[in-house]
Amino acid sequence: MTTGLTVILTHEHADFDALAAMLATWKLNPQAVPILPGQLNRNVREFLTLYRSALPFVAAADAPPRRVVHALVVDTQSFAPPRRMSAQTSVEIVDHHALQITLPPDWTHTGDKVGATTTLLVERLQNERIPLTTIEATCLLLGIYEDTGTLTYSATTARDAACVAWLLQPAQGANLEVVNRFLHHSLTAEQKALLDQLIANSEPFEFGSQPVIIAWASLPTFNDEISTLAHRVRDFYEPAAVFLLVDLGDRIQVVARSSSDAVDVGVIASALGGGGHRRAAAALVRGRSLREVRTTLVDLLQQHVRPSVTVSEIMSRGLQTLSPDMTIADAAARMQRFGFEGFPVADLSQVVGMLTRGQVDRALRHGLAQAPVAQVMSKGSISVAPEDGIEVLQRRMIESGWGQVPVVNRQTGALIGIVTRTDLIKLWGTPLPTRPAADMNTKMETLLPAALINLVRRAGEAAADLNYPMYAVGGFVRDLLLNVPNFDIDLVVEGDAIGLARRLASLYGGRVRSHKRFGTAKWILSADGKAEPADASEQSSEEEDEEYRPAQISGVDGAAPPVPSLDFVTARTEFYEHPTALPTVERSSIKLDLHRRDFTINTLAIHLDPQHWGELLDFYDGVGDLNNGIIRVLHSLSFIEDPTRILRAVRFEQRFHFQIEARTEQLIADALDLLPKVSPARVRHELELILEEAEPELALARLQQMQVLAHLNAHLVYDRWLADRFVDLRHLRMDRQLAGDSQTVAGEELPRLYLALMLFRQPAEADQQVHERLRLRHDTMRLLSDLRALQRHLADLGRPLLRASQIDEILRPISAAARLVLRVASESWLVQQRMDLYERNLKQVTVELDGHRLRKLGLPPGPLYRQILQAVRAARLDGEVHDLAGEMALARRLAERGDAEAQSAEYKVQSAER
Numbered sequence: 001m002t003t004g005l006t007v008i009l010t011h012e013h014a015d016f017d018a019l020a021a022m023l024a025t026w027k028l029n030p031q032a033v034p035i036l037p038g039q040l041n042r043n044v045r046e047f048l049t050l051y052r053s054a055l056p057f058v059a060a061a062d063a064p065p066r067r068v069v070h071a072l073v074v075d076t077q078s079f080a081p082p083r084r085m086s087a088q089t090s091v092e093i094v095d096h097h098a099l100q101i102t103l104p105p106d107w108t109h110t111g112d113k114v115g116a117t118t119t120l121l122v123e124r125l126q127n128e129r130i131p132l133t134t135i136e137a138t139c140l141l142l143g144i145y146e147d148t149g150t151l152t153y154s155a156t157t158a159r160d161a162a163c164v165a166w167l168l169q170p171a172q173g174a175n176l177e178v179v180n181r182f183l184h185h186s187l188t189a190e191q192k193a194l195l196d197q198l199i200a201n202s203e204p205f206e207f208g209s210q211p212v213i214i215a216w217a218s219l220p221t222f223n224d225e226i227s228t229l230a231h232r233v234r235d236f237y238e239p240a241a242v243f244l245l246v247d248l249g250d251r252i253q254v255v256a257r258s259s260s261d262a263v264d265v266g267v268i269a270s271a272l273g274g275g276g277h278r279r280a281a282a283a284l285v286r287g288r289s290l291r292e293v294r295t296t297l298v299d300l301l302q303q304h305v306r307p308s309v310t311v312s313e314i315m316s317r318g319l320q321t322l323s324p325d326m327t328i329a330d331a332a333a334r335m336q337r338f339g340f341e342g343f344p345v346a347d348l349s350q351v352v353g354m355l356t357r358g359q360v361d362r363a364l365r366h367g368l369a370q371a372p373v374a375q376v377m378s379k380g381s382i383s384v385a386p387e388d389g390i391e392v393l394q395r396r397m398i399e400s401g402w403g404q405v406p407v408v409n410r411q412t413g414a415l416i417g418i419v420t421r422t423d424l425i426k427l428w429g430t431p432l433p434t435r436p437a438a439d440m441n442t443k444m445e446t447l448l449p450a451a452l453i454n455l456v457r458r459a460g461e462a463a464a465d466l467n468y469p470m471y472a473v474g475g476f477v478r479d480l481l482l483n484v485p486n487f488d489i490d491l492v493v494e495g496d497a498i499g500l501a502r503r504l505a506s507l508y509g510g511r512v513r514s515h516k517r518f519g520t521a522k523w524i525l526s527a528d529g530k531a532e533p534a535d536a537s538e539q540s541s542e543e544e545d546e547e548y549r550p551a552q553i554s555g556v557d558g559a560a561p562p563v564p565s566l567d568f569v570t571a572r573t574e575f576y577e578h579p580t581a582l583p584t585v586e587r588s589s590i591k592l593d594l595h596r597r598d599f600t601i602n603t604l605a606i607h608l609d610p611q612h613w614g615e616l617l618d619f620y621d622g623v624g625d626l627n628n629g630i631i632r633v634l635h636s637l638s639f640i641e642d643p644t645r646i647l648r649a650v651r652f653e654q655r656f657h658f659q660i661e662a663r664t665e666q667l668i669a670d671a672l673d674l675l676p677k678v679s680p681a682r683v684r685h686e687l688e689l690i691l692e693e694a695e696p697e698l699a700l701a702r703l704q705q706m707q708v709l710a711h712l713n714a715h716l717v718y719d720r721w722l723a724d725r726f727v728d729l730r731h732l733r734m735d736r737q738l739a740g741d742s743q744t745v746a747g748e749e750l751p752r753l754y755l756a757l758m759l760f761r762q763p764a765e766a767d768q769q770v771h772e773r774l775r776l777r778h779d780t781m782r783l784l785s786d787l788r789a790l791q792r793h794l795a796d797l798g799r800p801l802l803r804a805s806q807i808d809e810i811l812r813p814i815s816a817a818a819r820l821v822l823r824v825a826s827e828s829w830l831v832q833q834r835m836d837l838y839e840r841n842l843k844q845v846t847v848e849l850d851g852h853r854l855r856k857l858g859l860p861p862g863p864l865y866r867q868i869l870q871a872v873r874a875a876r877l878d879g880e881v882h883d884l885a886g887e888m889a890l891a892r893r894l895a896e897r898g899d900a901e902a903q904s905a906e907y908k909v910q911s912a913e914r
Contacts, residue, residue, distance in 0.1 A: 004069030005084070008034035011076035013227065013282070015041050016182070017116045019048075019057075020143025021074035024121030025094065026056050027130050032072055035063050035082055042225040043182045047142070054135045075117040077101050077109075078275055094120060097277040100266075115156040118143035122163040132167075137174040141167045145179055154259070155279065187232075190224045198233055198244060205298070207305035209389030210240040210262045214297060216290055220249030227282070230257045240391065241265060245293055252285040252293045262389060268300050311393055312386035313617070314424070315407050317417040317469065317494045317571065317589035321346040322355055324374035328363045331355055331373055341420070342404045345377050349415055351406050353377035383408040384419065393419060417589060440480070440606055441614035447485045456489065459523075459566060460608035462503050468495030470608045471590055471617070474597065477604040481626055482656070490567055492593055492605070497521050497568035504566075519570030572596070591619055598645045599652065600625045600632045629658040639671035643678050646671065646708055647686040654698040668706060675711040680775035683712060687774065691751035697723040713773045715766035716758060725757050729824045741839065743816045752780040753821055756787050760825045764788050786818035794822075797831045804842055805874035811838045847873045849887040857888075859895055868894050 008025050010018035014037050022034040036057050040048070048057065060082055068085040073093045077100055081089075090106040096117045099109050112120060118140055125132070132140070144164055148156040151164065167174040187195065197217035205212045215233055226246055234242045240260035246253045254272055256265035258279050265281040272293070274283020285293050322331055322343045334343065335357055342356040355377040363369070363376045382400040384393050384407055396405050407417040444453055456472070463470035471492045479486035493500055498514045501521035505512050514521040571593040594603040600622045607615040616623075625632050631653045639645055646668050653660050660668070675683070690699045697718075703709045704718040729750070737744045745753065755776075759766055767784045770776065776784075793810045796802070811819055823835045849872050851865055859865070868891050875881045881890055 003066070005064055005066040006032040006070040006072065007063065007068055007082060007085075008032050008072045008074065009079045009082070010037060010074050011079055012037045012039045013041060013225075014039070014044055015146055015227075016044060016047075016139070016142040017118050017144070017147040018075040019044050020116075020118040020140045021094065021121055022057070023055065023136060023139050024118060024125060025072050025074055027132070027136070028121065028124055028128070029072060032070075033058060033063055035060050037080065041227060042188075043185045043228070046185065047139070047182050051135050051139075054133065055139065074121070096120060100277075113155070113157070115148035115151075115153060115160040116144045116146075118147070119157075119160045119163045122167065123159065126163075126166055132172050134173040134175060137167045137172040138178050141174040141176075142179050142182060146183060150183070153279070154261075187228070188224055190219075190222060191229060194219050194222055194224075194226070194246065195229050195232055198229060198246075199236065202233065202237065204237070204239070205301065207301045208262055209310075209387075209392045210260055210305050211237075211391070212263065212301060212305070213237045213239045213242045214245065214294060215242065216245040216247070216294060218247040218290065220247070222246065222248060226253055226255050227257075227280075230255045234259070243268075243297060245290055245297070247290045250286065252288065252290060254283040254285060254293065254297075256281045260391070263301075263305050267304055268297070271300050271304075272296070309390050310386065311384050311388045311390065311407055311419055314390070314591075314619075315386065315417040315419040315589075316423075316591040319344065319406060319415050319417050321351075321415065322373050323347065324352060324372060324377075326373045327370050328360055328373065328376065329369040332360045332364060332369075335360060340404075342402075344404065344406045344415070344418065345373055346406075346415060349413075351381045351383055351408075351415065353379045354382070354402050354404060356403065378402065382406070385410040386416070390424065394424065397421065397424075439614075440616050443480050443483070444606075444614070447480060447483065448487065452487060452489070455566065456491075456608060457610075457613075458508065459491065459500070459504060459568075460613065461610055462507065463493060463495070463500055464609045464611070466495060466500060466503065468493050468500055469590065470494075470500075471605040472608055473590075473594065473605045474602045477606050477616070478601050478622070478626065480606075481604070481623065490569065491608070492569055492571050492590055494571045494590055497570040501566075501568050519572060521568045522565050523568065524565045590617065594619060595634060598633065598638065598642075598648055600630075600634060601652070603634065625661075629656070630661050631658050631664060632661040633664050633667060636667060639667050640674065643671050643674040644682050644686045646675065647683075647690060647703070650699050650702045650706070650708070651686075651690050651693065654695075654702060655693055665706075668708075672707060672711045675708070680773055684774040684776065687712075687755075688751050691754045695726075696751075696754055697726045713770050715762045715770055717762075718758070721761075722757060725824050726754060729753060729757065729820070732824060733820065736839070743843075745817050745820055749817060752777070752783055753817055755780060756783050756818070756821045757825060759784065760787065760791075760821065783815065783817050783821070786815045787821055790814050790818055790822050794826070794828075794831065797834055798828050802834065803874075804837070804877040804879075807834050807838055808842050808845075808873070808877050811835065812843065842877060845873070845877055847876055847887060848884040849891060853888065854891060857892060857895055864895075 006029065008022050008029070010022055018037075019040075026032060026034045034057050036048075036059055038060065048055070063082060066084065068082060068089050071081075071085060071089055071091045073079055073091055073095075075095055077093055077095055077097070087104075088106075091104075091108070093107065093109045093111075094117060095109070095111045096114050096119070097111065099111070103109060110120070111117075114120060122140055122144070141164060144160055144167075145151070147153075148160050151161055166172065168176070194217055197219065198215040201217060202213050202215040205214060213233060226244060230242055230244050233244065234257055241256065241258040241263035243265075244253075244255040246255075254269065254274060256269055256276070258265045261278065264278045266276045266278050269276050269281030269283045272283040272285055274281060276282055288296075320334075320338070320340075320343060322334070322345045324345055324347050331343065335341075340357075342354055344351050345353040345355055353374070355373050359376045359378070363371060368376065378401070380400060380402075382396055382402055382405055384396055384405055386407055386409070393405060397403065403421045404418055405420075406415055407419055408414065409416050460470055471494075472489050473492045474490050476486050476489045491497075497519050498512070498516065498521040501512045501514065501523045504510070504523050508525075510523055510525040512521055512523055571590050590605060594605060594617075597603050600620045602622070603618075603620045604622045605617040607613065607617065620634055624630075631649050633639065633645070633649075649660055649664065649668065652658065690696050690703075693699060700709070700718040701723065709716045709718060733745055733750075759770060767781070767788070771781060790810075796810060797807070819835060819839070823832060823839075826832055826835070847869060849869065851861065854865055854868065855861070859868075871894060872881065872887045872890055875890055876887065881887050
């Protein structure tokens with residue numbers, strides 16, 4: 001009985017990657033039969049002519065005549081099935097291209113993003129320690145080298161290089177001379193004739209800023225390989241992509257090669273009835289003329305080619321320029337302030353040159369501080385448009401030598417931004433956008449109320465009408481990516497944020513509060529959800545915007561769930577005159593606005609213009625740090641400029657269970673000595689934000705470990721005792737809330753209770769010292785005062801014998817917040833029980849006797865009333881009286897004796913003795 005056959009297959013017109021992948025698969029599965037396709041590239045055929053006897057390949061006609069039960073398919077997802085293969089044959093695909101087909105049952109696909117399929121299989125050979133002959137190693141090396149352009153194509157990875165290094169080791173012995181011979185083989189006379197035609201008939205195009213060559217020829221008798229010629233034409237013109245159209249008489253052969261992600265030749269070839277992948281593809285077109293195929297190809301390129309990254313995605317808006325008559329000294333001051341390496345020079349909005357830092361430095365060395373900029377600048381009018389691809393930008397930079405190129409609106413001629421060499425370099429590691437717009441849109445629709453989304457859409461439409469790009473930024477975007485709802489949306493506008501807010505108020509009602517100095521505005525709708533008159537706009541030019549409660553939106557698409565007011569800010573940059581100073585702010589672009597932020601995870605932005613709705617901008621790899629759980633600052637002076645970021649870093653680290661990156665932690669250590677110089681209000685604000693976290697003890701523990709608390713104040717100490725008390729405080733508050741205690745401390749009061757616990761074990765003078773450092777709020781200082789007063793009675797509360805009235809006398813004058821802190825802080829079981837007794841029973845005790853009834857006893861109003869009522873309450877608490885009649889009787893006795901105060905004091909003494 002014959003057994004089933006396992007075969008190894010690849011695509012027609014097999015290149016060295018296909019051949020080498022088949023060889024490696026056979027080494028891993030020696031029982032399988034590697035069947036050569038019907039057509040091989042010429043260099044592959046020549047290699048096999050010399051070395052086939054040492055290799056396992058067989059022709060299709062020589063394959064064993066057995067039923068094919070399993071097929072190992074390499075370097076392709078489409079292949080010609082051999083004889084005796086059926087629908088029941090299981091198929092395993094190994095390919096370095098993304099899966100492009102729907103897999104039938106019993107089919108599998110294995111792949112990864114490397115430069116060659118051979119790389120994936122050589123890695124397996126290494127792991128399984130399978131030995132190779134020199135010829136086998138050379139064949140494998142040919143496969144990797146050909147598909148990666150000898151490790152120069154952009155799809156090449158470190159894994160490809162590592163496999164090359166392994167194949168070149170003496171144990172494997174790949175022969176570079178053989179590799180060089182077959183990778184750079186000469187053309188035949190027939191190929192040379194065709195190449196001459198193709199060069200002569202080459203037509204240049206530009207689609208989506210991508211240079212493309214379409215070359216055509218007619219040679220009905222041609223029977224040689226065409227794909228090699230595509231590489232020759234591409235090397236001759238150096239376009240982003242080349243398309244060869246060869247009329248072979250009964251068909252048109254299309255061969256395409258691309259070196260740019262913006263030109264996916266696989267998609268184009270598929271539309272022509274062929275196939276392939278992004279960088280290499282082919283098609284056979286029958287029944288159409290060369291001219292018709294060329295026309296169709298041009299149409300397809302116009303439809304499908306778009307720059308993978310455009311200038312608009314990496315540029316900085318809000319361009320600052322120098323005038324030609326500005327002095328070199330003033331230009332130097334501008335560069336130092338903003339840290340720019342160069343400024344465009346413009347005369348009446350027309351670019352006339354570029355001034356670089358190097359030119360300024362040389363001019364100053366030569367004593368030209370008062371010379372005009374025009375004297376030393378590089379003259380010229382170089383620019384790009386926002387829709388241009390980065391290839392156009394690169395050409396402009398190379399041609400001009402400028403490291404900063406102005407961006408100009410092609411329709412109006414207006415200067416709108418600048419793009420730099422640094423922007424290009426950052427693209428190497430962070431392509432933009434990093435997240436599909438549809439993905440972000442889905443997240444917003446899932447996590448946000450429809451009313452809020454509709455409101456933001458309206459704002460985006462209004463911004464677009466004013467030609468102001470608008471973005472949601474910072475914590476809102478960060479939390480969206482973490483799937484955490486956040487209704488506090490900060491909107492950054494590359495334009496006049498105040499003007500935009502007023503425009504929205506005029507369209508939809510509401511009112512505007514603005515701060516002209518900082519370019520901020522708040523659009524507020526009325527609390528009842530009704531639009532206010534359009535003329536209800538206000539402006540506050542000196543004071544910060546006041547806080548507003550959430551409004552209800554009913555005037556927008558009829559939605560009515562509660563949503564916040566919208567805050568708008570003009571995109572800005574900032575600089576610090578000295579460490580710890582408040583920043584000076586100037587109008588800028590979204591990119592520079594994001595760069596001024598604290599950590600990379602807060603530098604993310606979502607485009608909210610209708611045409612770009614949901615596009616994610618990630619200039620500083622914030623997504624990468626989010627995915628890796630990293631807190632990282634943007635530059636080495638971040639904590640020098642604003643030391644309060646130290647507290648913020650720890651707060652975010654502990655909230656998200658992230659890790660402060662090692663370099664960032666070192667920068668924190670270097671900046672600790674600057675913390676005492678920060679204003680009290682700014683430090684207190686950051687500390688309060690930490691204490692508002694769900695588990696603030698986590699951040700405090702980290703601050704203690706990093707010695708941050710010690711640099712704030714010596715009395716701010718965190719330890720295990722405090723951690724336990726924080727937890728106890730939350731639990732006790734929750735228990736009392738569940739028990740229906742009407743005096744339960746509100747959640748927003750927790751931060752000051754935490755702070756009181758931190759100071760509980762410190763000497764009383766610590767309160768004033770901490771107050772001087774943090775400028776504590778009045779309610780916090782009242783709490784500390786109550787707590788100290790209560791601490792002085794701790795010994796009384798712990799006496800062995802204590803009447804209920806005495807407990808009441810100690811605790812009743814003290815605020816509920818202070819009582820809660822002491823209950824948590826006390827380590828005496830007896831004190832705890834007595835405080836619980838007060839909260840549970842004693843504070844609810846009321847006296848029915850009142851001033852009206854005392855008047856009926858004939859007592860004139862005065863201090864005596866208070867004294868009698870105190871004595872009656874004490875008696876009621878101690879069970880000496882039980883009802884109004886008993887209270888009245890006690891009041892008469894006290895009044896008859898004439899000295900209620902003395903009698904009250906005597907009662908207390910007697911009670912204590914009892």
